[in-house]
Amino acid sequence: xxDHINTIIQVALDLLEIDRAIxxxxxxxxxxxxxxxxxxxxxKSEGMNAVRQLKKEFPDHAILADMKIADTGAFEVxxxxxxxxxxxxxxxxxxxxxxxxxxxxxxKYGVKLMADLIIVEDPVTRAQELEKMGIDYINMHxxxxxxxxxKDPTPLLERIIQGVxxxxxxxxxxxxxxxxQAVKAGASIVIVGGNITQSDDVTASAKKIRESVDAIxxxxxxxxxxEQETRNLLSEVSTPNISDxxxxxxxxxxxxxxxxxxxxxxxxxxxxxxxGDWAKSVEAIEVAxxxxxxxxxxxxxxxxxxxxxxxxxCLNKGIAGIVIDGxxxxxxxxxxxxxxxxxxxxxxxxxxxxGFGEINATINCGSQVVNPGDYIVGDDNGVVVIEKERAYxxxxxxxxxxxxxxxxxxxxxxxxxxxxxxxxKKWEKM
Numbered sequence: 001x002x003d004h005i006n007t008i009i010q011v012a013l014d015l016l017e018i019d020r021a022i023x024x025x026x027x028x029x030x031x032x033x034x035x036x037x038x039x040x041x042x043x044k045s046e047g048m049n050a051v052r053q054l055k056k057e058f059p060d061h062a063i064l065a066d067m068k069i070a071d072t073g074a075f076e077v078x079x080x081x082x083x084x085x086x087x088x089x090x091x092x093x094x095x096x097x098x099x100x101x102x103x104x105x106x107x108k109y110g111v112k113l114m115a116d117l118i119i120v121e122d123p124v125t126r127a128q129e130l131e132k133m134g135i136d137y138i139n140m141h142x143x144x145x146x147x148x149x150x151k152d153p154t155p156l157l158e159r160i161i162q163g164v165x166x167x168x169x170x171x172x173x174x175x176x177x178x179x180x181q182a183v184k185a186g187a188s189i190v191i192v193g194g195n196i197t198q199s200d201d202v203t204a205s206a207k208k209i210r211e212s213v214d215a216i217x218x219x220x221x222x223x224x225x226x227e228q229e230t231r232n233l234l235s236e237v238s239t240p241n242i243s244d245x246x247x248x249x250x251x252x253x254x255x256x257x258x259x260x261x262x263x264x265x266x267x268x269x270x271x272x273x274x275x276g277d278w279a280k281s282v283e284a285i286e287v288a289x290x291x292x293x294x295x296x297x298x299x300x301x302x303x304x305x306x307x308x309x310x311x312x313x314c315l316n317k318g319i320a321g322i323v324i325d326g327x328x329x330x331x332x333x334x335x336x337x338x339x340x341x342x343x344x345x346x347x348x349x350x351x352x353x354x355g356f357g358e359i360n361a362t363i364n365c366g367s368q369v370v371n372p373g374d375y376i377v378g379d380d381n382g383v384v385v386i387e388k389e390r391a392y393x394x395x396x397x398x399x400x401x402x403x404x405x406x407x408x409x410x411x412x413x414x415x416x417x418x419x420x421x422x423x424x425k426k427w428e429k430m
Contacts, residue, residue: 007183007213010064010169011206012193014039017423018046018053020411024197025058031206035087037064037191048083055084062086068116070094073102081109089139092117092126096133103134112136114169123156124163131164138164139191142172154185161186173396176212183213198403200410226392230375231291233395234265237402239381245397250384252366254344257380258328264340264378266293266320267388268370270363275326276303276351282310284359290318293376295385297363298326301345308333311341323376323383325365342378 011028013021013036025036036058038050043065046053055063065080069090080088090102092115099115106113114137115130117123127138140157161168169189170182179190192209199205224232234242243251269288273280273296284294294314298305306322308330314322321340328334331346360372368385370376375386375394386394411421419425 007187008035008169008189009033009179009206009209009213010035010037010189010191011196012037012039012066012171012191013054013197014041014193015197016041016045018042018050020421021050022053022057024202025054027202028196028206029058029061031196031203031208032210033192033196033206035062035064035189037066038085039193040066040068043067048079051080051083051085064089064114066116069098069102071098073098073100074105077102077105077111077113078109081106081111085111087112087114087137089114089116091115092120092123092130092138096129099130099133099135106136107134114139116141116171117160118142124159127160127164127168131166135166137167137169137189139169139171139189140187141191154181157182157187158185174209176208179209180212180215194400194403198400198407200406202407230392230395231265233399234375234377234386234391235263237395237398239377239379239384241398241401241405242377242384242386242394244401245394246384246386250368250386252323252325252342252368252383252385255323255325255342255366255383256344257378257382258331258341258343258346259335259338260380262321262338262340262379264293264321264342264376264383266291266376268293268295268372268374268376268385269359270361270365270370270372271296271357271359272361272363273298273305273357274354275300276305277354277356278305278310278351279353279355280357280359281305281324282313282353285310285313285317285319287359288314288317288319291320293321293323293378294319295363295365295370295376296322296324296326297365298324301327302347303327303349303351304329304347305351306341306343307350308337311337311339314339321376321378323365323378340378342383 011033015021042050051065064087065085066089069076077088113135115135116139118141120126140160167188170187171191174192175195196205269292271280271284281296304327306328311334324343327345327347328343362371370385373388375391
């Protein structure tokens with residue numbers, strides 16, 4: 001493996017405010033970033049002024065304007081070039097006439113063109129066509145929605161690099177590890193967004209990526225299974241992060257933590273039972289396995305279908321936690337045992353084991369539909385349920401929410417306020 005010291009790190013400023021973008025860019029450059037990208041959201045928010053301001057602040061660094069040009073190629077390239085852009089981004093699936101016109105304009109104004117293959121059906125063939133038309137750089141971009149489904153872009157990146165003779169950039173959720181893997185596959189440029197711009201220490205994050213891509217020997221990357229990665233990501237984020245990622249959905253109503261400071265992540269084994277009937281609740285312990293969460297609809301806040309002995313039994317199976325739309329008892333024992341338990345209340349009385357109900361049926365718990373295998377996450381804020389089909393996607397999106405909040409915390413600690421950072425008055429609905 002050769003030395004990758006010449007790898008370009010491009011920081012993508014997909015923000016809405018130019019002042020924040022400039023500050024983050026300054027910190028990223030201190031950490032080793034080379035090129036500065038005026039991201040599409042920033043351009044839509046601030047117009048060409050974003051490009052002008054970035055060029056004014058960073059005259060010695062290449063400024064890329066992510067215009068995502070799909071039409072009027074010459075005109076939009078001219079706009080970006082006159083604003084100070086050194087490189088202009090167009091969509092790889094733009095019509096050939098648009099691409100050729102953009103190339104003519106780029107040559108006239110002395111700027112370079114990068115083509116983004118984000119939604120191109122045959123990226124390898126299109127990259128070769130774009131090279132012949134005069135495009136200077138290819139961007140193999142795994143879109144956010146593709147990233148959220150866990151799609152590995154590395155094989156496609158390698159094929160594109162082998163198919164063209166111009167530099168290829170890699171983009172899409174890159175961090176220190178995946179940036180290094182992209183370089184190992186042959187990428188000349190790594191485009192990093194949230195893992196730098198949303199960091200609470202932008203300089204340190206950029207430096208970590210710089211060191212990773214410059215390493216003489218890049219270690220092999222052993223990818224986790226989707227389930228492993230999903231569980232790990234959900235363990236790192238809070239239920240508010242998850243709720244935000246789900247557009248304020250998924251939170252169970254009236255269900256609270258009975259054991260403070262205990263995080264719970266697992267897949268649902270559901271129980272439908274009736275007031276005080278604890279037979280199916282206890283039988284579910286035999287059905288559940290390691291990493292599962294038993295989710296019970298009991299229907300009464302006054303009679304408990306669960307207590308200390310059932311909680312202790314769960315430890316032997318490696319069960320991750322319990323959620324009850326109803327009450328628990330033996331709360332002192334439950335807290336000593338320490339297993340995460342969530343319920344509507346704690347009471348002294350239990351019912352009888354009559355055996356009515358069903359295990360692993362679709363239930364309604366805390367006003368949320370829960371199916372067997374859905375992911376359940378609980379902490380001191382409450383409990384959220386995530387459809388199993390979207391679990392990895394939501395975990396990734398929740399991680400992005402967490403990173404953004406960490407950055408906001410950092411900016412507030414520097415003396416700002418939440419309203420000032422978010423420019424709330426500017427973005428209020430007209």
